[in-house]
Amino acid sequence: MNGTTDGETAATESGTGRTESAGDGTTTGSGTTGPGARGPVIELSDVDFGYAATPVVEDVSVRIDAGEYAAVVGPNGSGKSTLMKLMLGLLRPDEGQARLFGEPAHEFDDGARVGYVAQEASASKEMPITVREVVKMGRFPHVGFGRLSEGDWRIVDRALDVVGMAAFGDRRVTRLSGGQRQRAFIARALASEADLLVLDEPTVGVDVESVDAFYDLLDALNADGITVLLIEHDLGAVTDHADRVVCLNREVYFDGPTAEFVESDALGRAFGTARTVTGGSS
Numbered sequence: 001m002n003g004t005t006d007g008e009t010a011a012t013e014s015g016t017g018r019t020e021s022a023g024d025g026t027t028t029g030s031g032t033t034g035p036g037a038r039g040p041v042i043e044l045s046d047v048d049f050g051y052a053a054t055p056v057v058e059d060v061s062v063r064i065d066a067g068e069y070a071a072v073v074g075p076n077g078s079g080k081s082t083l084m085k086l087m088l089g090l091l092r093p094d095e096g097q098a099r100l101f102g103e104p105a106h107e108f109d110d111g112a113r114v115g116y117v118a119q120e121a122s123a124s125k126e127m128p129i130t131v132r133e134v135v136k137m138g139r140f141p142h143v144g145f146g147r148l149s150e151g152d153w154r155i156v157d158r159a160l161d162v163v164g165m166a167a168f169g170d171r172r173v174t175r176l177s178g179g180q181r182q183r184a185f186i187a188r189a190l191a192s193e194a195d196l197l198v199l200d201e202p203t204v205g206v207d208v209e210s211v212d213a214f215y216d217l218l219d220a221l222n223a224d225g226i227t228v229l230l231i232e233h234d235l236g237a238v239t240d241h242a243d244r245v246v247c248l249n250r251e252v253y254f255d256g257p258t259a260e261f262v263e264s265d266a267l268g269r270a271f272g273t274a275r276t277v278t279g280g281s282s
């Protein structure tokens with residue numbers, strides 16, 4: 001058992017508990033201004049990028065609006081992670097523009113709004129800290145490195161509850177399963193009140209039984225207004241859960257609703273084979 005079923009229940013029965021903090025830990029509801037507002041979250045316009053002279057991303061224009069659940073798919077080495085770094089301002093386009101929440105992505109500095117979950121949350125593997133301490137970090141953008149107030153701790157505990165990890169708060173992250181570790185990092189994003197969740201192949205290393213519940217949690221978070229951007233190899237998971245697909249191989253081969261992607265030949269063209277989307281993850 002790894003607690004993921006509990007997480008699914010917590011997220012779907014009671015909602016994600018996504019709230020805006022009023023600073024003292026009291027809440028003001030999801031709101032329509034600031035975090036949760038409609039409008040473009042990520043905008044790439046005519047972006048070119050290469051490492052040294054090798055082009056990796058060419059003439060890419062993608063816009064992701066608040067509340068969307070989008071997935072970027074493509075073959076190995078097709079530029080997915082590079083695209084994500086351009087979107088988050090970690091790399092700057094050689095040509096074109098990248099904007100995050102309306103600002104030039106490389107100048108965007110409100111890190112609390114973006115929750116990033118890396119593959120296997122690998123950086124955490126050797127961290128000798130507890131789950132609750134990881135989630136506590138989500139409050140640092142709000143409190144600096146100062147002490148957390150009772151209200152901040154309530155937000156931390158609520159985030160743990162939402163992801164089904166309330167019973168694991170005192171456990172060291174080194175003693176978690178892959179799925180539990182990813183949930184802990186999602187909880188950290190919830191504690192920071194992120195309204196964009198970016199996940200880079202989040203279920204690599206997660207046991208098969210936990211994958212569906214993990215995606216159910218993402219569904220619930222998205223239903224509660226969080227924008228989800230997924231980079232994923234598991235096409236079944238993408239077609240089961242994401243509403244929109246961006247299929248990339250240096251350039252964009254497809255950008256549109258998942259149902260249209262499944263019917264299209266974009267995947268085969270992007271992979272340079274006759275590959276089609278088969279099966280789902282459930």
Ligand SMILES: Nc1ncnc2c1ncn2[C@@H]1O[C@H](COP(=O)(O)OP(=O)(O)OP(=O)(O)O)[C@@H](O)[C@H]1O
Pocket residue numbers: 051056074075076077078079080081082083
């Ligand atoms: N820091 C870097 N310096 C030089 N080349 C890089 C760097 N990072 C990635 N590349 C190259 O850029 C291309 C795209 O890599 P990227 O990691 O964006 O692709 P990807 O689609 O995420 O791949 P995968 O699915 O295998 O993770 C690859 O040819 C890769 O070798």
